[in-house]
Amino acid sequence: MKVGIMQPYFFPYIGYWQLIKAVDTYVIYDDVNYKKKGWINKNNILVNGEEKAISLKMSKVSQNKRINEIEIDNDLIYNKKLLKTIKETYCKAPYFKEVYILMEKVINQEELNLAKYLTNSIIEVCTYLDLHTHILLSSDLKKSENLKGQDKLIEICNMLSADQYVNAYGGLSLYSPLDFESKGVKLEIIKTNDISYQQKEVKKFVPNLSIIDVMMFNSPKEINSMLDDFTIIKDFYPLLHIGS
Template identity: 30%
Template structure:
């Protein structure tokens, strides 16, 4: 079995869903410490003036990701949804998909992880990704921190292959994966270039930029990585 693991990020980029498509089980890493410098609560969309950062305000930034709470003052969801409307209302597939996202912004969850996972579920449905998802907090018996935590999850779920992002090359202990008989494979993903609104192409935005611009053809820009077992 091929397993990939990732934190529950806010409206993630295309590579997040390419990784999800390319594995047999996708683990949402929600029982690790929330990092204030991570992008778990923020991402970028495109506007006429270039990229625009959307950041979900938090009332509690301490502890595990699953326990981080959103500052629900009633204002930020309208601001985020307003930004999406203003910048994508002219996109070819805004009308086709906007009704799937609107209820989530109209009724945001208390915790960031729950809110993000509702959005992730809508996105993967549009992309027709059938890969099962499980939260790491639901997996009993895992131990350790950082790399040890990843290996513990893989062993508990009896993974033959761990599909890792390339950013982890600097800290993955390849000898530990080998010692535990887990094959370490790195994601091979080139950010796609696709039709966009507002001038020159900007890569690595939230995947919703791809969805609103390309609709059902979006999945064609995320070819599955074939990994031999």
């Protein structure tokens, strides 16, 4: 069984969804510390041909708290402005109508817990894209509190009887395939290939935007083809020791 583990993010880029589709069980890593300058509560969309950040309004954030200990500020006026920005940006996009309904549902939800809010949004997008990966929260697993880094990931894999762990490309320099293999788990890295699509009124394609941008300009069927457009790196251990 293949398992993927990743922190929850606010409408993350296409690579995040590639990982979800590539595994059998996807674990939302919600019981690790929140990073203020990370992408957990924000992302970029395309405004007037350029990247522009959108974000959730947060309440009393702290890097000393875990993601599932933080709440969002459900400010109705702020949410209305956020939806207005999305609407004004993408109202002429081919799939605006159906995607905007999804945006309204997610952004206007009453859930205040950040982890649950983002989990709900991830499930909504998966439903829209017809992805059937089993999704669960890491906080629902009874894990050791003494483990750190990759040892925590290996423990989760073992708890779920996984024989393969798939990680995003950023894990290439973080994790040791040999350490995973010693615990009966094959480590693989997923690398997104060069993906592009027609963005209206843009001379040059702007990559790695929020999945919002992808959904506005592409059908679920087209997006699913993009989700399969990646490379799996299996034998990368020597890459970590070049020049050492």
